[in-house]
Every structure is written in C-alpha cells, then in structure tokens.
Amino acid sequence: IRRNPGQPEFHQAVCEVAETLIPYINAHPVYERACILERLTEPDRIVIFRVCWEDDAGNVRVNRGYRVQFNNAIGPYKGGLRFDKSVSLSILKFLGFEQIFKNSLTTLPMGGAKGGSDFNPKGKSDREVMRFCQAFMSELYRHIGKDVDVPAGDIGVGTREISYLFGQYKRLRNEFTGVLTGKGLAFGGSPVRTEATGYGCVYFAREMLARQHEGLEGKRCVVSGAGNVAQYAAQKLMQEGAKVLTLSDRSGYIFEPEGLTEEELAFIIDLKTNRRGDLSEVAKEFGTDYFPGEKPWGVPCDMAFPCATQNEIEEEDARRLLANGCRAVVEGANMPTTREALRHFRAARILFAPGKAANAGGVAISGLEMTQNSMRLTWPREEVDRQLQQIMKRIHEQCVAHGQEDSWVDYVKGANIAGFIKVAGAMLAYGIL
C-alpha cells in the first residue's frame, strides 16, 4: 500500500491472491527465498502517454494512454485494451496482475499485460473512434510486437476498434503480423474469438456442475452486462437448455421470467454491436420487463454470471443472491465480486468460479489466434471450439487439483496456486532479474 498509494483495485486483486497463496508459499520456502510474490506484484514496466486527437467539431481532445507490461516469464506480454472513462492506473494494474495468472492457467505461452485509455467511446462518432484509435496506436506501436506484447480487446474495445488499431500498426511498421488479437476474420482473426470468453465461461460452469452430476438444462441464470462476454455467455447458456433471466447495462436490467428468446438475444447483439443503444430499447421492442438504474442480483436464480465490470456484486448483493437460492457464481467479468461479497460466497461454500479461471477462454483463443497467424493458417470453427472446450476442461482440472478441500472445491485458491506455479517456476529458473 505504501508503494502503490491510491490504487484500491490493484490492492484488492493482490490481497485476494495473497490470501490464498501465502499459505502455499510458506509451505514451499523456495518461493519465499526468491521473493517471487513481491516480484510478481511489481510490473516489468508501465508506459503512460498523451493521446491527442480531433473531434468532429474540430476541437483538439487530449486523453491518457497506458500499457502495463506486468510479467513475461512464460511468453510475450498479452492482455486487452480498455477504453472507458473510469480507466486508471489502479484498474489497469489490477487487470494486468490478474492476467498473469489467467494466461498461465490456459497452459499457453503468454505473459500478463493490460492497457487502455480514459477515452470514453460513448456518444462518439465512428470517425472520432477511428481518429482516436489511430492516435493511440501512433505511440503504442513502439512498445508492442508479435513476439513482445500482443494486445486485444476489453470493455469499449471490440472488432471495430481492433481493426482501426491494427490498420494503423500495419501502416506505421509496414508489416502484416499478429500484433493484435480479436481481428476480423478477413485479416487474421480466429473463428470463435468473438464468442470465446462467454462460451468458455459456460463450458467452465458445465465442468463444475458435472462434478456434482448435474447439468445446465433448466437452470435459471442471472447474467449481467450486455456486451461481448454477456452476449455469448447468454447464447451458450440458451444452447445448453438453461434459462437466461436477465441481462444488464449501465442503464439498468431486463428481466424475462421464462428466459430470453433467441429473437430477443439477436436484437440485443445487434443493438450493442452496431447501434450502441441501451436496453430500454428491448423493452420497447418486445415488452420485456425493464428496471432502469438497477442491478439484476435481486432476481431469484440457480446461477449468477456477472459479465459487466469490476465490483458489480457487493456484499448486499451477495446476501440477496444466497438468500434467493443461488448456488453458483461464475465470473465472466474480471473481479466483479468485492472482497466482502466473496467472503460470503466462500463461507456459504457454493460453487464460485473466479474470473481468472472462468473467463480465460477469450485469451486462450487469442493465444490460438497468435498460433494461426504464425503458421499463416486459419483453422475451422469446429476445431477451435473443440480446443476451447478442452482448454476450459484443463483449467477446471487444475483448479480442482489445487483447490480441493474435503468435499468442497475452493476454486479461488485452486486458480491462484495453479496459475502461480508455472510463472514462479520460470522466474526461479531465470535467477534474480
């Protein structure tokens, strides 16, 4: 805290990991002697830069750009870019720190990083977004590369933004390489990347339930968010026979007691991806119940999939979810559960899948996009989906192997220890760096 003042989200992420890792490290003094945990909490480097661009009215606008290159012990830096007005160093450091463990869990060779800007894409025209992305890449390109650091999307950065960023990188470097993932299929993108995080969450949930001889069929699921992760978590849940009762956005949430229909979901995907409107439009179109300004956690359910943003499930929300019978929480977003809420879920010994395990499917397919780019090949969709399912299964197995406590699996502990072992092993091998 003394070294990183004013970074509450970063402290939160480190504390959550330290709580479960310290007992493990104490039992394995080799890590303590080499100060591995302390070294892991200090990024390799942080780049902060000015991004200057012109809006449609001809005004000069100034934003701040960041890239936090946290750790490349097991592969090139890898992690998304977030464009949101809330972006700060604390948020990007928490995301970059989490990314180290997540990428390790995928079993693919990727280090941890995160970046972005306090640029708010809401209400900006397409041209403004393009000019911003080009200005952002005009500095970022010096710090990244296909074997150095490979950014991807996150909140506010989807296919449109990745395309503008990639185009600018290609122009500046005069080379066509897999320097970004989440690209369009026509220029090096991987099949299933768009769906991978949401689908991966549901595959992970399926594995957790299967250990208890249960399936997703008929499960009542409350999903938050209406962006990339939420859309495809909802789609896969519906394909598996579960009922998606809610989706949410910054404006409020929609509630469909019998579960969203395919027609409603298709409308929402188009609304959020192309028209960038809010969920009140779903209510207008289909008569769906809509609760402005509220979060969906009061809706009785079997499972919750928080897929919007950090700290969206607070202590009171956790109490309500548990009181209403929720038996599993699967984090699609990064750190959507506050520490107090997490304490309630773990005390109740429900199935709780932390984001670094449950939402690793996105970066895993990004890793496979890098592989395909290096080979200059595109694999068929079925092949990539098969690999995604296998990867999620392996992540689940690692969590169980390190998180089993009598009859309950502590997935938080399991994910932290399993992710740590590989990175720490590489750091030990390199000596003191």
Ligand code: NDP
């Ligand atoms: P998107 O920008 O596509 O969607 C985010 C959704 O969450 C939007 O519906 C947005 O509402 C809502 N949201 C964002 N901030 C808030 C807030 N403060 N309050 C209420 N709602 C909010 O992002 P993604 O779906 O890509 O990312 C969602 C989460 O998943 C993030 O935590 C991200 O880090 C994590 N993640 C994403 C991965 C990916 O592959 N995309 C991979 C792994 C994790 P609105 O529509 O009104 O803007």
